[in-house]
Amino acid sequence: MANTKTIRIGVIGAGRIGKIHAENLATRIPGVEVAAIADVNRTAAEETAARLHIEKACADYQDILGDKSIDAVAICSSTDTHSRLIMEVAAAGKHIFCEKPIDHDLARIDQALTSAKNAGVRLQIGFNRRFDPNFRKVRELVMAGKIGKPHLLRITSRDPAPPSPEYAKVSGGMFLDMTIHDFDMARYIVGSNVTEVYAAAGVLVDPRIGEAGDVDTALITLYFENGAIGTLDNSRQAVYGYDQRVEVFGSGGMVAVANNTPDTHVYSNGEGVQSAKPLYFFLERYTDSFINELKEFIKSIQEGTETPVTGMDGRIPVVMALAAKKSYLEHRPVKLSEIN
C-alpha cells in the first residue's frame, strides 16, 4: 500500500520522556524510523542515538526542522516550550506529537492549534492514558452501550509520593499538573463534555505544598453535557503506590477497572491474606500506553486520518483545570463557559 510508507521522525528532548518515546519508536513500533534526536544537552542526545541506532544526534532542534527527509516530530521538551515548538514544527510542515499539556495559557494554546491547522499537519497530544488497556476497555464498553446511558463516573488518581514544594510552585498547580490527566479521562470515558465543575480540595499531605500556594488532595464534581455526574479524587501521596482506577455506572450496568500489580500472588498465613501493591508509578503502570499512543500517531499519518487525541482534546482539560482552580478559590460551582 502506497500510504504505509515508513515515517521518519525526529525527537526533540532526550530527557526521561524523550528517551522513552525514542526507544519505543526505535524498537517497538513498526512503520517508523527515528531519524534524529535533539537535546540542548548534546551528550544526552548522542548517548540515546548510539544506544538505539538513531542516525543523527544534535544539540539544536533546528537541524530536525530543516531536514526535508523527516516527516514528523515528537516534542518531548519542557512544558514551557510546547506551544512555541508546535508553531515552529507546523511551519516546517511536519506532523506533531506533543507531550501534555500544550500550555497553561489558553491564548498560546489557541495560537499553536491554529498554526497546526493552517499548516495542514497532524497534531496529537500525549494523553497516554487513553491508550492504557484498562481504560480503553472501559471506554469500549461504554461506547458499545453496555452500561446503557452513563449516570455516574468515579475516577481515583493518586500518586505514590508528593512532588517537591519547589516543583509545586512551577508546575501550575495540582489541577494543571496532575488532575489534567483525569479531566481528559473523564471526557474520554463518558463520551461527553463537561459543562461545570465543583472542586473541594485541601492541603493534607505536606504543608509546604500549601505554603507554595497549591493543594495536594482534591475531590472534584463534574457535570456532563449528557446529564451524567462524576467525581475525581486526587492525592499527591498514596503510601501503597500509584492508584489509578475508574468506574462508570449507567442505566444498564457498571464497568470498573482496578490497579495493575507486578504479580498476582496471594499469600495466606496466620495473620491474614496478602497480595501485591499496585505498580509503583506511571513509568511502570503506563508502559503499554506510551507504545500504543505512538503506534496510533504513526498510523494516523500513514492513513491520513485524524489523530486520536487532537489539539482540541489537549485544550479542553486545561479549561477544566482552570475552572476547577477557580471553583476551589471561590468555593462555588464554576461553568466552563466562564473560562473559555
Added chain:
Amino acid sequence: MANTKTIRIGVIGAGRIGKIHAENLATRIPGVEVAAIADVNRTAAEETAARLHIEKACADYQDILGDKSIDAVAICSSTDTHSRLIMEVAAAGKHIFCEKPIDHDLARIDQALTSAKNAGVRLQIGFNRRFDPNFRKVRELVMAGKIGKPHLLRITSRDPAPPSPEYAKVSGGMFLDMTIHDFDMARYIVGSNVTEVYAAAGVLVDPRIGEAGDVDTALITLYFENGAIGTLDNSRQAVYGYDQRVEVFGSGGMVAVANNTPDTHVYSNGEGVQSAKPLYFFLERYTDSFINELKEFIKSIQEGTETPVTGMDGRIPVVMALAAKKSYLEHRPVKLSEIN
C-alpha cells in the same frame, strides 16, 4: 452478674421490619425475651406471636406501655409515629429502640430526644449498617489508626430498583429516605462530624420521580471537621443489584469493602469470566446487622452503658439530609450550621 438479667421487650409494629426484629429477638439474641407484640392489624401481631412463642399479641400498643414487667420497647411502626412514640415510651419509663429516621422535623426530633433524656431511658436509633461486619471492620481499622489520618472517603450506595413515584412523594425525598444511611455511615467511618455539604443530583432513572419533586441520582461532597473530604454517590437503580461499598483513604493507607455475594463461584468459558451479582437488597445484605444492633441494644441496657447509636446520632443525619437538599436546590455548598 446481677445486671445481666433477662430483658423483657415489647415490639410495636408487626410489619416487615417489626417481624424481622421480633424474630431476631425471639430466636437469635441471648438475654432477652419478647413479652408482647402490638399492631393495629391484630391478626399480624397474633400470627407473629404464635410463630415465635411470644406471650402476648395486642392491637393497642398502650397494652405494652402499661405492662410493668416490660423493660424496653422496639418502635417498628411507620416513620410519622416515631417521635411521638419515643415520647410516650419514655414517659412509661422503658428503654427505646427506634427505627430510623426519628422524624423529618428537627423540632419534633428535639422534643423526642429531650423526653428520653429526661426520663433517663436508653435510646438507640436503627442505623443498622453500623453493625454490618464489612463497615464495622472499616471503622475498626480507621479508629485503630491503620490508615493514619483520614483524607478521602468514598461511599457508594445504590438500590436495585427505584421506589414508586407515589412513595417518592411521601418519603421526604431521596436524601432523607435513602442517603440518610450514608450520612450516618460517613460520620461513623471517618470518626468526625461533617460541617458542610455540596450536592449534585439529577433525575436519570425515572422521570416520574422528578415529577414527584425528587431526584434519583446524586453525588454529594462532604467536608469533615478533621479536614477530610468525602463523596457519597447514590442511584435508585443499579441493575446488577444492591451496591454498598465504602473506601477510606488516609496518610497511612486505605481500606475498602466490596459487596457481598450469595456465593463465591467464578465461571470461565469461551466468552469470559463470570461471577455472582451482589446480594439483591437490604434484607439479604444486612441480615447480620439487624441481629447485631439489637444484641448491642440489649447489652447496653444490661450494662447500663450508652447505646451505640444515640438520639443525637439519629438527629445529625437528618440535618445533613436537609443541608444536602438545600445545597441541591440552591446550587451551592451549604454549611450544617445553616440548618441547625
Added chain:
Amino acid sequence: MANTKTIRIGVIGAGRIGKIHAENLATRIPGVEVAAIADVNRTAAEETAARLHIEKACADYQDILGDKSIDAVAICSSTDTHSRLIMEVAAAGKHIFCEKPIDHDLARIDQALTSAKNAGVRLQIGFNRRFDPNFRKVRELVMAGKIGKPHLLRITSRDPAPPSPEYAKVSGGMFLDMTIHDFDMARYIVGSNVTEVYAAAGVLVDPRIGEAGDVDTALITLYFENGAIGTLDNSRQAVYGYDQRVEVFGSGGMVAVANNTPDTHVYSNGEGVQSAKPLYFFLERYTDSFINELKEFIKSIQEGTETPVTGMDGRIPVVMALAAKKSYLEHRPVKLSEIN
C-alpha cells in the same frame, strides 16, 4: 395442602451438633416442631429444651421412639451408635436424619440401610456440604452443562488445626473422618461415581498422628465412571484457617469456588494489600448448609419424595475411604470393586 402438615421431630443427642440441629429446627425451619430432645446427659437435654421451647427433654431416647406423635428423628449421637439407632428408629416407623458417617463397617451400614428400606421410612445422611451455597452453585452449573463434559476435578479441604492424637486413634483415620466429606463432594459435583482411587499421603503436620497410625496430609487421585479424573488434597492444619475450595474443568469451561470470609475488607498500606482470612472452621463456614439440609429433609417427608442424600449416598464415601486407605498402604491404585 394436605401433605404440608407440620412434622414433629425428636432429636437424639444434645452435644455440639445436636444443639445446632435442634436450634435450626426450632427457629429457622418452617413446617417442623421439635417435639423432644434426648441425651444421656439429661441436664444438656433439659437446657436445650428450655432455651428452644422444646416440649420434652429426656435421658432415654426410647421415650422418643415410643412417642406416636413424633414423625421423624434426627440422630446426632456419637458415630458408633449411628447404624444401631437407624435400625431402631426405622423399626419405630419414623423417618431418619442421621449424621455422617453411618458406620465404618460396610456390613453394619448394609444392615442399617436394609432396615430403613424395609420399614419404608425416609433416610437422609448429614453430608451438609452439599447444601452449601458455593458447592451447590458448582453442582448446578455442572448439571446444567455449563462446563460441557467434566474432565478434571480439584477439591481442596484443609482443617485449621489438627485433632488430638487420641482422637486420631478412634476416628477411623483421616480418610474416614475428614476426607469422607470430600469423597461425597466429588460424586456430587461431577455427577458420576468413582471407580478407582490412588492415595498419596504422609505425616507432615504432627508426628504423633503418625504414631497413632494415621496420616495428616493427603493427595488422592480419583477416576470417575464418566472418564473424568480428579484430585482431593487434605491437610489437618492450614494456619490461615479452614480451606474449602472446589474447581471443575470441562470441555466447555470451568467453575471454581473460593473460601468465604468474615468480611470483604481490603487494606492497603506501605507493606502490601491485606484481606480477611477464611472463616475459621465448619461451624462458621457451613452455617447455612446445616439449615438447608434439614429444610430439604422436612420437605422430602412432607412431599413423600426421596431425600437428597440417601443411605446409599452415605455408604459410597465409606467405600471410597476404605479404598483410599488400602491404596495408601499398598502404594498402588485400588478399584472400588475390590472393597465392596
Added chain:
Amino acid sequence: MANTKTIRIGVIGAGRIGKIHAENLATRIPGVEVAAIADVNRTAAEETAARLHIEKACADYQDILGDKSIDAVAICSSTDTHSRLIMEVAAAGKHIFCEKPIDHDLARIDQALTSAKNAGVRLQIGFNRRFDPNFRKVRELVMAGKIGKPHLLRITSRDPAPPSPEYAKVSGGMFLDMTIHDFDMARYIVGSNVTEVYAAAGVLVDPRIGEAGDVDTALITLYFENGAIGTLDNSRQAVYGYDQRVEVFGSGGMVAVANNTPDTHVYSNGEGVQSAKPLYFFLERYTDSFINELKEFIKSIQEGTETPVTGMDGRIPVVMALAAKKSYLEHRPVKLSEIN
C-alpha cells in the same frame, strides 16, 4: 568493570522463538549485541537481521561457530537438532543458551552436557517460566521460608487449544512436550527434587490425539525428596484460554498465583459480573519471562557464574516425563531411579 564487556551473540534459527529471542536481545537486553542470525531459510534470517540492525544473516550456522568475535549462541532451531548443536557450539568454545527440551533421549542429553562441561562453557536451558514474575514470586516466598516447610503443591497448566494430531505424533507426547515445563516448575517452586511420580491420564479432548498414541488430559502426583506431595493437572484445551496457576501450601502458610489478564475490567449488569479471560497463550503470557531469562544468561556470562537453569536442570524434567509416561502405561507409581 572488566567483566561487564558487551557480549556478542549469534542466534541459530529464525523461526517463531528465534525471532522473539533475537528481538529481545537486540532491543530489550543491555550488555549484548546480536552479531549474527542463521537459518536454513536465508530469507527469514535476512528479514530479521534487517529489522533488528543485526550485522550478519546467514544460511549456515557454521558461519556463526567460525566467527571468533562471537561469545555465545542461542540455539532456537528444532528440538531434534538441540543436543547435536550443543556439542558443536561447545566445541567452538562459545556459551550456550538452548531452547527446551535438550533431547528426548537421555544418552544424547548426557553427551551434550558432557561436551559443554568439558569445553568449560556456560549452558542455560530455556525453561522461561522460572523467570515469570508470578512464579518467581512464589519461589521467593517459599525459599524465604514464608510458608514454612512445603507440604502440598498444585500446578495447573492448560493450553487454550490442542495441537494437531500430526504434531502429537512427533512431539514425543504430552508429558515431554507440554508437562515438561510443569515438571521443571515443580522442582523450582518446592526447592526439592521429585523421587517418584504417578500419572493418571486420558483422551478427553480429541480422539485423534488418542489415535496418535498420546493423551490430552492428565493429573500427575509427585513425591518430593523433602516429604512434600504435589499434583500437576494438564489439559490440551481450556476454552477460556491459557490457564497457568501454581499453589504451594506448607506448615506456615500458602502462596498461590492466578492467571494474568489483558485488563482488570469488571463489568456488572443484570446478568452477572464479568471480567477478562486469561491472556491467550504463551507468547502473551510469558513475554517478560523470555526477556528475563536472556538477561540472566548474559549476566552469568559477564560475571562468570553458573546459569540459573543448568544442563542438569534441563535433563531432570525429561526423566520426570519418561517416568510419568511409564507410570501411565503401567498404571502404577514409578520411581525416577527406574528411569535414570
